[in-house]
Amino acid sequence: MIRNLSKYNNLVIISIKNNAKSIAAVRRYSNQNYEQSRTKYDVVIAGGGMVGCTLACALGKMSLLSNLKVLLLEGSPDKPYQLPPEYSNRVVALSQNTKSLMSSLSVWQHLEKMRVNPVRHMQVWDACSDALISFSSADIMNDDVAYIVENDVLLHAVNTELKSNSVQNVDIVYGAKIVGYELPKTTSGNEECLVKMDDGKSYTCNLLIGADGAKSAVREAMGVQYVSWDYDHMGIVATLHLAEESENNMAWQRFLPTGPIALLPLDSTRSSLVWSTSPAHARELLKLPEESFVDALNDALWKQYPRNSAVDAATTWVASWLRRAGYQDGAARQLPPSVRAITPRSRAAFPFGFGHSTRYVAPGVALIGDAAHRVHPLAGQGVNLGFGDVRDLTSCLADALYAGLDINDPSWLSKYESTRQRHNVPTQLAIDALYRLYRADLPPLVLARSVGLQLTNALHPLKKFIISHATT
Ligand SMILES: Cc1cc2nc3c(=O)[nH]c(=O)nc-3n(C[C@H](O)[C@H](O)[C@H](O)COP(=O)(O)OP(=O)(O)OC[C@H]3O[C@@H](n4cnc5c(N)ncnc54)[C@H](O)[C@@H]3O)c2cc1C
Known part of the structure; x- marks a missing residue:
């Protein structure tokens, strides 16, 4: 021909x-x-x-x-x-639109034959207040929220x-x-x-x-x-082994005063870590023995940070007002998983x-x-x-x-x-603003972002708008 x-x-x-x-x-x-x-x-x-x-x-x-x-x-x-038995420490979360593109190019079928894990729920929460936002498949017509795939596998x-x-x-x-x-x-x-x-x-x-x-x-x-500009932040990545086996289809992100920490689900017992922190802290974390690193990681996921009573009072009032006004404030708060271990030598750091x-x-x-x-x-x-x-x-x-x-x-x-x-x-610009807003722990800023998160979580049209923008 x-x-x-x-x-x-x-x-x-x-x-x-x-x-x-x-x-x-x-x-x-x-x-x-x-x-x-x-x-x-x-x-x-x-x-x-x-x-x-x-x-x-x-x-x-x-x-x-x-x-x-x-x-x-x-x-x-x-x-x-050749697909290695152990997951790579470099992964990306793909949107629905990316899935459509990859399907139209017949690439998705190769991913499915190798490794790709759907995210059906996501919880993002603030370490300095009770505010959280959750997304689930129900918010996007029962479709998956995202897909986690290793960079090498996608390539x-x-x-x-x-x-x-x-x-x-x-x-x-x-x-x-x-x-x-x-x-x-x-x-x-x-x-x-x-x-x-x-x-x-x-x-x-x-x-x-x-x-x-x-x-x-x-x-x-x-x-x-x-x-x-540089954010003067490094992202530590690693492959995590969770303490308990589960469906593990939830992505977690906690905004700490030092930067966000995220767990992206890979399979029933493993998740991928992206932990954004200062270069000095990143260097310290990389030097820690693996067991101590796991302790520091669990601490970052679970630790109670100092709270401001005025912020707590205001967020409690907003939550009860939203309930009285008939707005559901999304799914109930879920507790993040505990990490048991990391894949040996899977830690690495990247500048952001x-x-x-x-x-x-x-x-x-x-x-x-x-x-x-x-x-x-x-x-x-x-x-x-x-x-x-x-x-x-x-x-x-x-x-x-x-x-x-x-x-x-x-x-x-x-x-x-x-x-x-x-x-x-x-x-x-929105991602940059989020990053800056969550880096601060000044009470007025914590209050503004916490109320913003509560409102976004409760107002479904706003939440849907954010999801649809993120997936187009
Ligand atoms: C820790 C971390 C986590 C991330 N997580 C996510 C996520 O969850 N979701 C998401 O959407 N994004 C994520 N990203 C961002 C994502 O990795 C990048 O947006 C993506 O890699 C950009 O792809 P690219 O092909 O444009 O560029 P690159 O990946 O940088 O590829 C550029 C290519 O060009 C080649 N090249 C460069 N110069 C030359 C040259 N002179 N000649 C020939 N070849 C050349 C390089 O070899 C390379 O292969 C993350 C990034 C990091 C660092």
């Missing part, structure tokens, strides 16, 4: 159904043996993390886009993957589909070392992007996608303004920060994922925002092609930017 040759097909891809292996061999390169002649692409994606790989997969699977010739450049090597699932015969237009270079970019200076669409590699080779393309993470070199080459690129697009270039925006993981939104970028960018590119325009048409790229920024910027 000879695939359709549109104006975006620079290459005839001959696909022989019964000879899938040899086709795959032609399509994949290592840095040593790739063919110098094939340097012109319609789209080059710099960065094959969770978001970049998913975009490549979407460009291969959407019928309107699958005639584009796409190159994915990933800095790390292509390693064979492997996307790559499995990307390398399958259902994707024919994507070349992948692993171990790619990009040394520089030359980007178009005008929106005429006549200039191409140039991607220079350290071995002297180069690629040209009509559209360059920066999916190269928070320290994006593509963003730097665009010369756009990037607003960023905020980042916002004021422009997501420039002539012939677009940013997606952490290259465009970075958030504190307290709301489990980071990679979900990136997958939202993938969904909206592919839809804008398909619309541009359908309208007979070029793939790098500036008006459609601008549409992508405005659609995403309308969603991403308020989400980023």
Whole structure:
């Protein structure tokens, strides 16, 4: 079968159904043996993390886009993957919308065959007051609140589909070392992007996608303004073994005066930890023997912090007023699990920060994922925002092609930017505000956030609005 040759097909891809292996061999390169002649692409994606790989997969699977010739450049090597018996310490909480995207790309089925755990309930509570908010499947039409999946498992699932015969237009270079970019200076669409590699080779393309993470070199080459700050907080991750076996489909997050601590359910006895705290405290926690670390962790989940009597009186009054006014204040408070042990050597720490690129697009270039925006993981939104970028960018590119325009048409790229920024910027600001509000233990702030949490928990339309924003 000879695939359709549109104006975006620079290459005839001959696909022989019964000879899938040899086709795959032609399509994949290592840095040593790739063919110098094939340097012109319609789209080059710099960065094959969770978001970049998913975009490549979407460009291969959407019928309107699958005639584009796409190159994915990933800095790390292509390693064979086998699901390890023990969970990785790096996990993400995926939203319903991410599940829909992954299902449409046939990636979800791979996750289900490997490991993915639904979250059916979530409890978020304040260590400095009685305020809490809970979410459950009932709040979202009996669907799951989120899904916990290991980063490696997700990456492997996307790559499995990307390398399958259902994707024919994507070349992948692993171990790619990009040394520089030359980007178009005008929106005429006549200039191409140039991607220079350290071995002297180069690629040209009509559209360059920066999916190269928070320290994006593509963003730097665009010369756009990037607003960023460090939270001066580290996130400690680890795989936890719980004291008791249970259904374990509840995610827990407690806001301590030192930062939030979250437990994400993996299976009936294990959960994943994300504990945000000051760098000095993180260093101390990392140095502790594992048993002492578990004690410190249980302490963080259970300890009674000093209370302010005025705050307690006010929150008690608000709770009784809400009940009298007929508002249910959500599910009853549940007690968090106790931790028995951690998987040996599963502790690690990551710095947290905020980042916002004021422009997501420039002539012939677009940013997606952490290259465009970075958030504190307290709301489990980071990679979900990136997958939202993938969904909206592919839809804008398909619309541009359908309208007979070029793939790098500036008006459609601008549409992508405005659609995403309308969603991403308020989400980023809300997460930042939450982080700041919960870092303080001044009584007026504790009072304001506690009452806010109580009201949000009781007012179902508000709660539903938050859930629907978080899942789109
Ligand atoms: C502790 C922690 C917990 C988190 N929990 C959640 C959560 O529950 N839910 C959630 O939604 N998000 C979460 N996040 C955020 C999430 O991990 C990120 O948003 C996500 O990894 C961003 O994906 P990305 O593909 O955009 O960027 P990255 O994961 O940074 O990937 C960028 C890729 O580009 C490659 N690259 C970079 N430069 C080059 C180059 N020059 N050449 C070639 N390749 C290059 C890198 O090798 C990498 O593979 C969490 C983050 C942390 C730190």
